Amino acid sequence: MIFFTSDQHFGHEKVLEFDKRPFSSTEQMETEMIARWNRKVKQDDTVYILGDFIWKSDNAAELLRRLNGKKIILKGNHDKWLRKEENREGLEEIKDYDEIFVKLKDGTRRKCILCHYPIHFYNGHYRGSIMLYGHTHTTREEKLVRQYARWLNGLNCPVRMYNVGCMHWEYAPVTLDELLEEGQESAETYIKVLESYRDELFGWARESNCSGFDADMDLTRRRLDELLLCLQQNDMEKAVGYGDFLTELKEDVENRGEILEAIDGIMKMLSVL
Known part of the structure; x- marks a missing residue:
């Protein structure tokens, strides 16, 4: 080996x-x-x-x-x-x-x-x-x-x-296998966590529409959607532009350890941390 x-x-x-x-x-x-x-x-x-x-x-x-x-x-x-x-x-x-x-x-x-x-x-x-x-x-x-x-x-x-x-x-x-697997597996895990959080926001947005529209929550969900699309398409140059958004998102989820870890992981991938 x-x-x-x-x-x-x-x-x-x-x-x-x-x-x-x-x-x-x-x-x-x-x-x-x-x-x-x-x-x-x-x-x-x-x-x-x-x-x-x-x-x-x-x-x-x-x-x-x-x-x-x-x-x-x-x-x-x-x-x-x-x-x-x-x-x-x-x-x-x-x-x-x-x-x-x-x-x-x-x-x-x-x-x-x-x-x-x-x-x-x-x-x-x-x-x-x-x-x-x-x-x-x-x-x-x-x-x-x-x-x-x-x-x-x-x-x-x-x-x-x-x-x-x-x-x-x-x-x-x-090993080279470890090097290649680490990057791929980490990225997929982080994306899945953020997809779950996006779906969570979507559920909240639907509920809030019954009692009053939450513009901030809707904007967060849409920007998260855009970022996830960049990551899934491996468009890292465009994804880097979401560094400030990720920093703000960390403040919103300060008590959500798994989501914070995913955000930090994505930021390190994009070299904006």
């Missing part, structure tokens, strides 16, 4: 605060991330590490030996530890960039472009290739990467990009 990951930053104390990582120290982070890695990855699996693996380590080779699988690293901007030959023990290959084919559970194969840095106009983006990257963590730059990707898709310039940074995937390597 093939896995992907990036930006572990082993030995980097400041990354704990930078990513708001759920560890009390670099020692705990190392122990826990190794455990999570080895629970998923077997010795005969292959892991592509898309950069910034180690910030500081007195024994990088020993750290690599503690991790299951064949490890191929694509260098990031913080991988100075690779300059020492003894630190490279345990690595199958060291690259700056790679293109591979990955077999999915359904038997189909997808071309993946691998680099530490996000590339929007990557090889094969018009032919269904997928860009896997790291580097941007959970920063403003990551938000911009997603916004630009949405904008390009709205212009019929297809791009599929996934940040494989460990902070996005429970601090463990992730």
Whole structure:
């Protein structure tokens, strides 16, 4: 099986605060991330590490030996530890960039472009290739990467990009199947929740027509209808324009946890949160 990951930053104390990582120290982070890695990855699996693996380590080779699988690293901007030959023990290959084919559970194969840095106009983006990257963590730059990707898709310039940074995937390597399923399943779940709320509003609107028309409720329902149509048609460029509406809607449903979660999920998809 093939896995992907990036930006572990082993030995980097400041990354704990930078990513708001759920560890009390670099020692705990190392122990826990190794455990999570080895629970998923077997010795005969292959892991592509898309950069910034180690910030500081007195024994990088020993750290690599503690991790299951064949490890191929694509260098990031913080991988100075690779300059020492003894630190490279345990690595199958060291690259700056790679293109591979990955077999999915359904038997189909997808071309993946691998680099530490996000590339929007990557090889094969018009032919269904997928860009896997790291580097941007959970920063403003990551938000911009997603916004630009949405904008390009709205212009019929297809791009599929996934940040494989460990902070996005429970601090463990992730498969391509997991990457593809996460985005699709989450979107479908959020849409179903908002469809249910729209139907709820429609029921209230019909009742209110008997005692007096509620213009605000009707406007909310119609705008929600428009947004859902954009999402169902994958018209993300138009859907982004509903960011302010979603912010207002959150205030209206502040005590409805499931709906709030769906709104936050949609806003993250649209990179307007």
